[in-house]
Amino acid sequence: MNDFKSVFESVDIAGRAILLWEQGEYLFTRQYYGNSVNLYAMPGFYAEITYAPDKSHIVKIEAIQDFSILNEYLPFIEIKV
Numbered sequence: 001m002n003d004f005k006s007v008f009e010s011v012d013i014a015g016r017a018i019l020l021w022e023q024g025e026y027l028f029t030r031q032y033y034g035n036s037v038n039l040y041a042m043p044g045f046y047a048e049i050t051y052a053p054d055k056s057h058i059v060k061i062e063a064i065q066d067f068s069i070l071n072e073y074l075p076f077i078e079i080k081v
Helices: 003-010 013-023 067-076
Strands: 025-032 035-042 045-052 057-063
Touching (some): 003 057, 013 035, 013 045, 013 057, 045 067
Antiparallel strands (some): 025 035, 035 045
């Protein structure tokens, strides 16, 4: 596991939000049961932030452990040739 991911996973949700803001690169948003889930590229891993718009509340921020979740973002990728 990379050291930055270890740091990310060791801090609380507020700390993760700060790390996302400072180090993350926003990639895509998908919808999941009424929540917005934003994908970020972090140094050496990906992270998601789940936001409940009806409550104006961040539900969770976590590093992606199962890379199959990235398949959920495939419809948003457009390749032009």
